[in-house]
Amino acid sequence: MTVLSVINICGTLAFTISGAYAGMQKRLDLFGIIVIAFVTSIGGGTIRDVLIGTKPVRWVIDTPVIYLIIFATLLSVFGKNYIKKIDSPLLLFDALGLGCFFVTGYEQASLMSLPAATCVIIGTITACFGGVIRDILLNEIPVLFRKEIYATACILGGTLHYGLGFFSELHEYAKVITLLFIFAVRILSIRNNISLPKIKLDN
Amino acid sequence: MTVLSVINICGTLAFTISGAYAGMQKRLDLFGIIVIAFVTSIGGGTIRDVLIGTKPVRWVIDTPVIYLIIFATLLSVFGKNYIKKIDSPLLLFDALGLGCFFVTGYEQASLMSLPAATCVIIGTITACFGGVIRDILLNEIPVLFRKEIYATACILGGTLHYGLGFFSELHEYAKVITLLFIFAVRILSIRNNISLPKIKLDN
Amino acid sequence: MTVLSVINICGTLAFTISGAYAGMQKRLDLFGIIVIAFVTSIGGGTIRDVLIGTKPVRWVIDTPVIYLIIFATLLSVFGKNYIKKIDSPLLLFDALGLGCFFVTGYEQASLMSLPAATCVIIGTITACFGGVIRDILLNEIPVLFRKEIYATACILGGTLHYGLGFFSELHEYAKVITLLFIFAVRILSIRNNISLPKIKLDN
Numbered sequence: 001m002t003v004l005s006v007i008n009i010c011g012t013l014a015f016t017i018s019g020a021y022a023g024m025q026k027r028l029d030l031f032g033i034i035v036i037a038f039v040t041s042i043g044g045g046t047i048r049d050v051l052i053g054t055k056p057v058r059w060v061i062d063t064p065v066i067y068l069i070i071f072a073t074l075l076s077v078f079g080k081n082y083i084k085k086i087d088s089p090l091l092l093f094d095a096l097g098l099g100c101f102f103v104t105g106y107e108q109a110s111l112m113s114l115p116a117a118t119c120v121i122i123g124t125i126t127a128c129f130g131g132v133i134r135d136i137l138l139n140e141i142p143v144l145f146r147k148e149i150y151a152t153a154c155i156l157g158g159t160l161h162y163g164l165g166f167f168s169e170l171h172e173y174a175k176v177i178t179l180l181f182i183f184a185v186r187i188l189s190i191r192n193n194i195s196l197p198k199i200k201l202d203n
Numbered sequence: 204m205t206v207l208s209v210i211n212i213c214g215t216l217a218f219t220i221s222g223a224y225a226g227m228q229k230r231l232d233l234f235g236i237i238v239i240a241f242v243t244s245i246g247g248g249t250i251r252d253v254l255i256g257t258k259p260v261r262w263v264i265d266t267p268v269i270y271l272i273i274f275a276t277l278l279s280v281f282g283k284n285y286i287k288k289i290d291s292p293l294l295l296f297d298a299l300g301l302g303c304f305f306v307t308g309y310e311q312a313s314l315m316s317l318p319a320a321t322c323v324i325i326g327t328i329t330a331c332f333g334g335v336i337r338d339i340l341l342n343e344i345p346v347l348f349r350k351e352i353y354a355t356a357c358i359l360g361g362t363l364h365y366g367l368g369f370f371s372e373l374h375e376y377a378k379v380i381t382l383l384f385i386f387a388v389r390i391l392s393i394r395n396n397i398s399l400p401k402i403k404l405d406n
Numbered sequence: 407m408t409v410l411s412v413i414n415i416c417g418t419l420a421f422t423i424s425g426a427y428a429g430m431q432k433r434l435d436l437f438g439i440i441v442i443a444f445v446t447s448i449g450g451g452t453i454r455d456v457l458i459g460t461k462p463v464r465w466v467i468d469t470p471v472i473y474l475i476i477f478a479t480l481l482s483v484f485g486k487n488y489i490k491k492i493d494s495p496l497l498l499f500d501a502l503g504l505g506c507f508f509v510t511g512y513e514q515a516s517l518m519s520l521p522a523a524t525c526v527i528i529g530t531i532t533a534c535f536g537g538v539i540r541d542i543l544l545n546e547i548p549v550l551f552r553k554e555i556y557a558t559a560c561i562l563g564g565t566l567h568y569g570l571g572f573f574s575e576l577h578e579y580a581k582v583i584t585l586l587f588i589f590a591v592r593i594l595s596i597r598n599n600i601s602l603p604k605i606k607l608d609n
Contacts, residue, residue, distance in 0.1 A: 348438025
């Protein structure tokens with residue numbers, strides 16, 4: 001489906017740039033920045049493939065994606081002073097990527113006839129865990145665990161996607177509806193500054 | 204074997220609660236706490252499955268375990284003020300889980316005809332590395348590498364398990380004996396405050 | 407090929423000792439040191455096997471390597487006061503290991519008919535990511551991302567290796583040439599204190 005591929009590329013680009021930017025903030029060298037950008041972009045899909053047993057991991061045989069990521073990283077490094085100015089388009093791309101990566105992850109788990117709860121988990125991992133590995137490599141507690149509605153958008157979207165499966169006439173639109181729903185939840189939560197409550201122990 | 208499954212559930216619960224507690228100490232949001240609890244519980248088995256090539260990873264097709272972990276995490280969060288009071292039952296569960304996860308890991312490696320030393324390593328990874336991933340995600344040096352007799356109990360238990368293999372008449376009891384031995388070593392080392400010496404460089 | 411195996415053992419030893427040394431600097435206990443040394447040594451190959459789908463992961467069925475690593479770790483611990491004195495032989499071993507691990511990683515990816523760019527990436531991961539996992543476990547930003555020419559030597563070597571593939575008469579020497587080239591680049595960059603520029607954001 002062409003629309004999905006275009007969105008997928010936008011998501012990959014957004015994740016790559018966010019990884020490159022995080023690497024530059026930590027003053028890594030060029031190689032380090034490429035690795036962080038790469039891992040942010042393909043990390044979630046890699047964990048998905050390892051968990052569900054896709055062999056080899058998908059990016060290993062997907063050369064265009066490798067070149068796309070390296071190219072986007074170099075562009076980020078050379079245009080580093082312009083990145084801040086594209087902050088809000090980046091958030092849009094990132095939200096699109098979130099929805100798109102979730103849907104591809106969910107679908108691949110679903111193709112293996114995994115139970116619905118697992119499909120939601122696998123989709124969420126696909127969409128979110130590239131950023132988790134990025135944060136681990138940069139020696140931070142993953143922002144995912146302390147941040148606005150991000151993974152939660154995936155889980156809500158997964159519930160919707162599961163529900164849509166019962167309406168066979170919606171079948172071909174289900175992916176796009178879920179993607180747009182996750183996108184909308186994410187954007188609305190940023191706009192309105194909504195986050196999950198932090199849970200702490202009384203002392 | 205029913206006794207083993209019951210113990211396995213106790214171990215899973217103990218690991219889940221310990222993960223949820225660690226997440227609350229770091230003031231994560233609800234989603235972060237669920238992820239940490241989940242990873243603490245199934246992380247060791249996941250690494251085991253990836254290393255020995257079980258495909259897909261076991262929890263992916265084990266929905267009851269997923270629900271059990273989510274349920275136990277929510278319970279931990281709502282009952283957070285009671286967790287400290289069950290500190291010593293938790294240590295018992297944890298020690299039972301340690302023994303039980305070791306035995307299941309060892310047995311699965313053994314079914315693939317891996318050499319005995321590898322079976323001990325795989326069993327130890329199954330029992331201990333959920334906690335290692337928890338500590339990495341929470342940005343700590345894994346407590347496993349600086350703590351009392353924990354992995355060491357597994358390695359001793361593994362040696363015993365290997366030895367028991369030579370007595371064919373003990374075959375059906377070997378698992379339970381190893382499990383109880385690891386449990387006993389762990390509990391005794393806590394009681395008597397025994398730990399491995401730290402090794403440091405002279406400066 | 408016997409020369410390659412001898413070099414491989416030297417590399418494994420150098421990586422093991424470097425891991426054990428890092429663990430002692432962080433004052434881990436004996437078990438922690440063994441794990442860090444082990445992971446430094448076999449971590450890169452493990453990620454390679456998981457990515458390209460070798461099943462089970464190679465070290466799991468390679469008992470001699472397991473014993474070699476444990477033995478070298480114990481030797482490092484007991485001889486901890488002598489390690490500093492062998493600093494420069496260690497750098498030589500490490501550079502040899504880097505070249506050797508790269509070549510074995512590249513070759514295994516190549517045997518699976520993966521594209522050349524991927525072979526270079528897989529070879530680099532094999533050579534470098536044991537150290538990355540070591541640094542993550544010790545709660546540091548991987549030194550690989552902020553250090554002298556290290557991974558870069560692998561990438562240059564990979565380009566050479568790919569080029570050598572076009573000269574069929576060089577086929578049997580290609581591995582050794584690449585290995586020595588990576589070794590030379592690494593040693594020369596240490597000697598002349600050459601590193602990649604750090605990239606930082608203007609503020």
